[in-house]
Amino acid sequence: MTAIGQAFDRVDGVIKTTGAATFSGDQLYPDLAHAALTHASIARGRITEIDTTDATRVPGVLAVITHRNAPKMKLPSTGLMPPVAGTTVSCLNTDEVHWDGQPVAVVVAETQEAAREAAARVRVSYSPLPAAVDFSAAEAKPQKNSMLQAGSASKGDALAALESAPVSVDREFTTPPHNHNAIEPHTTTAVWDGDRLTVHEPTQSINGVRRTLSAAFGVSVDQIRVVCEHVGGGFGGKGLVWPGTILAVLAARVTGRPVRLVLSREGVYRTVGGRTPSVQRVAIGADRDGRMTSLIHTSVTRVGRSGGNPEGVTIQSSHLYDAQNILLRQNVAELDLLANTFMRAPGEAIGTFALESAVDELAHELGMDPIELRMRNEPTRDPIGDKPFTRRNLRAAYELGAKEFGWEQRAPQPRSMRDGQWLVGWGVATAFHPPVHLVANASLRFSADGTALLRCGFHEMGMGAATAQAQITADALGIPFEAVRVEHGDSRLPAGPMAGGSNQTGSVAAAVHTLAPKLRRALGGEISVEALARKGKPYVEVSIGADSPLGRATGQARLMSRFLRDRRKGVRAVTGAQFCEVRVDADTGEIRVSRWVGAFDCGTVINPKTAASQLRGGIVLGIGTALSEETLVDPRTGRIMNPSLAEYHVPVHADIPRIDVHWLDEPDPTMPAGLLGVGEVGVTGAAAAVANAVFHATGKRVRDLPITLDKVV
Incomplete structure (x- = not known):
């Protein structure tokens, strides 16, 4: 090679x-019109009156489409198989409201400004119904096992082993909802030519868009072309088809004009799912030499009544530690909120926060180095299924990361390292992500x-x-x-896999x-x-x-x-070690991440430049998860209260230190070219590494994300 x-x-x-480079919002067509959405302001109920008079008076308005005049569409279904709509609600084909933010009207006008002005003038009256929107008060039910995800798994009697363990920790952790903030908002440009449809769409699933639109509008998949040359960020939020896409296509059919719909940042929050919140219990029992005798990890997450998939919060806990007894259980609550969806490293991103924080707590109880505790419980085969790992060299990743970070210089006691006004803390956590292996059609010409x-219709998301x-x-x-030369991003090419x-x-x-x-x-x-x-x-x-x-x-x-x-064949996964240094102001509690080293066992690295970028990007997202990102949902109304980057705080350059990433570059023998995948593992373990470093710096254990200064002062 x-x-x-x-x-x-x-x-x-x-x-x-x-x-x-041209994106979906850059496409120019003659007589291009623009669309904007009006959103429901209640969580559940029925529309009793909808007044579009003021909206139609805005100069340039071409149409105001509501449930009273919209053509019928077939109710889309959700799931991983076709079609792949984000919600089961056929918006504008019903007077029912299923979540705060559901589109109840789409306005089409000559300009984007006119469309948005008119959409704001649509007046809607409702008959509200009781709505369950408070996650903290929700009643959860056990998640059922499926071919794609286990709701529960066990080995031995973990509860009894926990009771008899000489040393144990039993803790509860919470993570908040998160929302997607890709640099490119969801944008659809739709053009009908008779019964043939062309859609320019930033998507992670070109085929999924075709299948969903085919089902919604009753036209053959072969009559639909989806073009997606470039995507300005996806991270899971563009993996399914959300109402804006379907309504842009509807608006183009109603008006007979090419139509573009660009969601506002708030519109993305209102109509595109994000990550579910979670409540997690992690309990670990061990002998005094650190051998785990019991590992219990349970979770409660949410889905919407109108869609959403369970979050695999306990997945990594099936594979990371060779505990004698293991109990894993996931529970799900249905709420009258927008359906949740994939967000980079779904399940493991928040699951590793709880698990790896609890392991750090156990190490502190034992007076043992956190890395030594992990290595004492490193399995040689999958702990529950007793299957082989296709490859696993986590020990070498930890050795590499510890050397690069200088871990041997760490003083073990909390609050024992200081630099003037700053309390200095070092934390570590394991990264874990099992990459999926799908199929792709392709052609190759010499x-x-x-x-x-x-030629392959795969997706370039940056x-x-x-x-x-x-x-x-x-x-x-x-x-x-x-x-x-490579051609991609078009349904006229051989079908690629979902990204x-x-x-x-x-x-x-x-x-x-x-x-x-x-x-x-x-x-x-x-x-x-x-x-x-x-x-x-x-x-x-x-x-x-x-x-x-x-x-x-x-x-x-x-x-x-x-x-x-x-x-x-066995268990295939990318693993790694996340090392974090934080500095916490002794008086104000201000937290700064000052240094980061990540070391990964991720198979063959195809391109060191792009792989390093992917790993660093995941770590940045993990730092945001740890310190700032939080969607605030009003527990009385179900409305998202901070639907903008002014109030939903993502990390910026000043928040991020130099991030050093390393990898073993050892191939997985079961994968083509030995590669595994680096897109998501970087975020896993990152939040726990920050939390563990904050504990080491301050002696304060924060189990509820995000870690804000009021929780450490």
Whole structure:
């Protein structure tokens, strides 16, 4: 291999930094109109009156669409299989309100300003119904097991072992709701040409958008084109189809004009799901030498009555520690709130906060170094399923991280390290994320000029996906990186996988590794210009998968076969060690993260430059989770009270120190090119590392995120 492992610049770097890259909101069509939404102001009830008179008087208004005049759409369903709508509510086809913020009208006008002004003038009266919106008072039920996620798991008798353990901790942790704040808000440009539809959409699932719109509007999937060349950030929030997308397409059909709908930042909060809050119990029992005899991790999260998927909060607790007895249980409460959805490292991002904080507490109770405690309980096989790990070298990751951080210089007692006015604390936590492995259709062409073209409808969300696939293709074919071109982001291309679960790079790479031998055989055993000349053709092209109805069914069979095969092979996961230094003002409680080292066992690293960016980005999100991010929901009304970046505080440059990331770069033998995935593991363990460092600095254990200064003074 000559391209894999090289720090190539991004192939789209120039067009992005010069502003030449086109996003969904940049598409220009003749007679383009603009849409805006009116949102419900109650959590549950019925619309009794809707007055659009003032709205229609705004100059430039073309249409005001409500449940009284909207064409009927088919009720979309939710889930991971088609279609993939974020909510079961068919907005504007009902007078029922299911959450505060539900769209109750869409206005179309000649300009965006006119559309937003008119949307604000729509007057709606309601007959409210009792609504359950207070998570702290919600009644939770046990989550059922499914093929994709276990609601519960156990080994031995963890409760009895906890009772008899010589040393134990039993703690409750809470995390708040979080909302997505991608730099590009959700934006849809929709154009109808008879029954043919073109949609420009920033999505993590091009195929999911096609299937959902096909179901909603009763047109064939083959009549819908979804274009998504670039996405200005996704992080899970663009993995499903939310009401704004469907209503933009509806508005284009009603007006007969191309329509663009750009959600305001507040509109994203009101209509696009975020991360669920959680209440978690972690109890650990151990012998006095630190061997865990019991591990209990339970959780309560929420879903909306109109959609949402359970959060896999206890997933990492199935795999990280070799406890003799384990009990894991997830519970779910249904509320009259907007459906929750995926957010970078769903489950593990908040699950590792509770688990790794509790492990740190146990280490303190034992008077043991936190790393030593973790290594004493490092399993050789999966603790509950007794399956092998496809690869796992967490010990080496901890050794590397500890060396780079200088962990041996840590004074063990809280409040024992100081720099003038600042209390200094060092914390550590384990990172863990199991990447998903899906399937991808693709085609690969070799031409007479010695270049190759990979075509696959995958998604470029800023992580360098096209660059990584060019490197993988170059090595698979044995040609220079510069000789590879990649086309992506369009449903006219062979269908790619959803970009989620850290799956996309590996899934597309598997397709490339299948195609390369086919191409070599098609050229008579050698990929070269000379071999192509002997064929007398300008190019040779091979493909995998098909987007016909039969091909889509075959693709589902491929997916299930891979899923079952992967489950038999063992547990595949990225692991790592997060090291954090904080400084806390002794008088004010101000917290600053002053140093960070992350070391990861993440398989083969395709591109060190883009991988480091991904890992650092995840750690930044983890720092925000620890110290500032919190969606405030009024427990009386269900309204989000801080739906903007002015009041929802994400980390900025001044909050983030230099972040040093390292990796072992050892391949996973079960994955193409040995890669695993780095998109989500960076956020896992990060919040716990901050919390553990704050405890070491101050002696104050904060178990309720975010860690604000009032909790440490």
